[in-house]
Amino acid sequence: xxxxxxxxxPALLGRRNGARPEAxxxxxxxxxxxxxxxxxxLRPGDVAVIDHVNIDRIAAEELIEAGVAAVLxxxxxxxxxxxxxxxxxxxxxxxxxxxxxxxxxxxxLKDGDxxxxxxxxVLIGDQEVLRGRVLGTAELExxxxxxxxxxxxALAEFAENTVAHVREETDLLTGSVExxxxxxxxxxxxxxxxxxxxxxxxxxxxxxxxxRDVRPLIVAVDGGADGVLEAxxxxxxxxxxxxxxxxxxxxxxAELIVHAYPxxxxxxxxxxxxxxLKHTIVPSAGTSEDVAMLMAYEKxAELIVSVGAHFNLIExxxxxxxxxxxxxxxxxxxxxxxxxxxxxxxxYNPSSTLAPVGLFVLAFxxxxxxxIITSPALNDIFxxxxxxxxxxxxxx
Numbered sequence: 403x404x405x406x407x408x409x410x411x412p413a414l415l416g417r418r419n420g421a422r423p424e425a426x427x428x429x430x431x432x433x434x435x436x437x438x439x440x441x442x443x444l445r446p447g448d449v450a451v452i453d454h455v456n457i458d459r460i461a462a463e464e465l466i467e468a469g470v471a472a473v474l475x476x477x478x479x480x481x482x483x484x485x486x487x488x489x490x491x492x493x494x495x496x497x498x499x500x501x502x503x504x505x506x507x508x509x510x511l512k513d514g515d516x517x518x519x520x521x522x523x524v525l526i527g528d529q530e531v532l533r534g535r536v537l538g539t540a541e542l543e544x545x546x547x548x549x550x551x552x553x554x555x556a557l558a559e560f561a562e563n564t565v566a567h568v569r570e571e572t573d574l575l576t577g578s579v580e581x582x583x584x585x586x587x588x589x590x591x592x593x594x595x596x597x598x599x600x601x602x603x604x605x606x607x608x609x610x611x612x613x614r615d616v617r618p619l620i621v622a623v624d625g626g627a628d629g630v631l632e633a634x635x636x637x638x639x640x641x642x643x644x645x646x647x648x649x650x651x652x653x654x655x656a657e658l659i660v661h662a663y664p665x666x667x668x669x670x671x672x673x674x675x676x677x678x679l680k681h682t683i684v685p686s687a688g689t690s691e692d693v694a695m696l697m698a699y700e701k702x703a704e705l706i707v708s709v710g711a712h713f714n715l716i717e718x719x720x721x722x723x724x725x726x727x728x729x730x731x732x733x734x735x736x737x738x739x740x741x742x743x744x745x746x747x748x749x750y751n752p753s754s755t756l757a758p759v760g761l762f763v764l765a766f767x768x769x770x771x772x773x774i775i776t777s778p779a780l781n782d783i784f785x786x787x788x789x790x791x792x793x794x795x796x797x798x
Contacts, residue, residue, distance in 0.1 A: 602709050640659070642661055
C-alpha cells in the first residue's frame with residue numbers, strides 16, 4: 403500500500419489536468435496470462451504484462467495494491483460490451499495502461515526484461531520492441547459512461563443465457579448434489595463464506611465484531627482463503643477448483659474440498675496430490691461459491707453470511723459470467739438463510755466489552771467494603787491508610 407500512496411500525487415495531478423503524466427515509465431517486466439496468478443509475484447515498480455479481456459475491479463485492485471508502474475495488456479482492457487471500471491481505476495491511480503492486442507507481447511518480452519515505456523512505445527534499452535495504445539483517464543471515463551447507457555444489449559444476452567442453462571443445472575434446486583462427509587460441523591451454526599470478490603477485505607474488517615462474538619464456521623472459496631488469512635483469521639474449510647488459493651493457504655490446516663465438474667473431472671486435485679494434502683471431491687454444476695452455499699444449507703447451517711459474493715449484473719459480467727442460472731437456482735433454494743456481509747455489518751450490534759468490566763469492578767468494591775466493615779483488623783488498617791491519605795492531601 404505504500405507504493406499506492408507514493409503514486410497519489412501524480413495520480414491527483416493527472417486527474418486535475420485531465421490527462422496522465424507523459425513522463426516515460428520504467429520497470430521490470432513480469433509476465434502472466436492470468437492476472438490473479440501474476441499479482442502474487444509482482445513487486446512495487448514492476449510492469450505487469452497480462453492477457454486480460456475486460457480488466458475487472460478485483461484485478462485492478464490487486465494490481466494497484468501490488469504497486470505496479472504500468473500494465474501492458476495483450477487483449478482489450480475494455481471491449482465495450484459492458485461497463486467495466488477496472489481500466490479507469492488503474493488510470494486514476496497514475497498507472498500507465500497500454501493495450502497492444504496482436505502485438506505478440508508474450509513472444510517479444512520475457513520475464514525480467516527492463517522496460518522503458520514512452521507513451522505507448524515499449525523499449526528495451528534503446529531498442530523499440532513494440533507500440534500499443536495508451537488508455538487515458540478522460541477517454542476511459544467517456545467510454546464507461548457510454549457503456550452504461552448501452553447496457554441493454556448485455557442485459558438481454560445475459561438473461562437469455564440464464565434461461566437457457568437453468569434446465570442443465572436443476573440439480574442445484576432439487577437437492578440432487580451428493581455432498582461428502584465433512585470434519586467441520588455445520589449443524590445449527592452460522593457460516594461465513596468468503597469469496598475472492600469486490601471489497602472482500604473491507605467487508606471482513608467490518609465483520610470483526612460479528613466474527614469475534616459469534617465465531618462462525620469460516621468457509622473460504624478458493625482465493626478467498628488468502629483474504630481470510632490476511633485478516634488474521636483461519637478458514638475452517640477451503641472449497642473450490644484450487645487454482646487461486648496460495649500454497650500457504652492450502653497448507654494452513656483447513657479442510658480441503660475440490661469442486662469437480664459434474665462428470666467427476668477435477669483438475670484441481672493434481673495440485674493437492676503433488677503437495678500431499680488430504681482432500682475430498684464434490685462433483686457439481688454451478689460455481690464454487692454456489693456449491694459452498696448449498697453445502698452449508700444442506701448440512702443444517704443456521705445462517706449463511708457471504709463475503710465477496712456476486713449480487714449484481716456488473717459483478718457477474720466482470721467475472722466473465724454469461725449468465726447466472728446456477729446462482730439464481732442456489733439463491734432460490736437457500737432463500738432467507740443467506741445474508742450479505744454488508745447487511746450483517748450494518749445490523750449487528752456487538753455487545754459492549756466495557757459493561758462486564760464495570761460489573762466486575764463494582765462487585766469487587768462491594769465485597770471489599772463488606773470485608774472492611776466486618777473485620778476489625780482490616781478496619782484498623784483502612785483507617786490508618788485513610789489518615790495518611792488525608793495528611794498527604796493536607797486535609798488533617
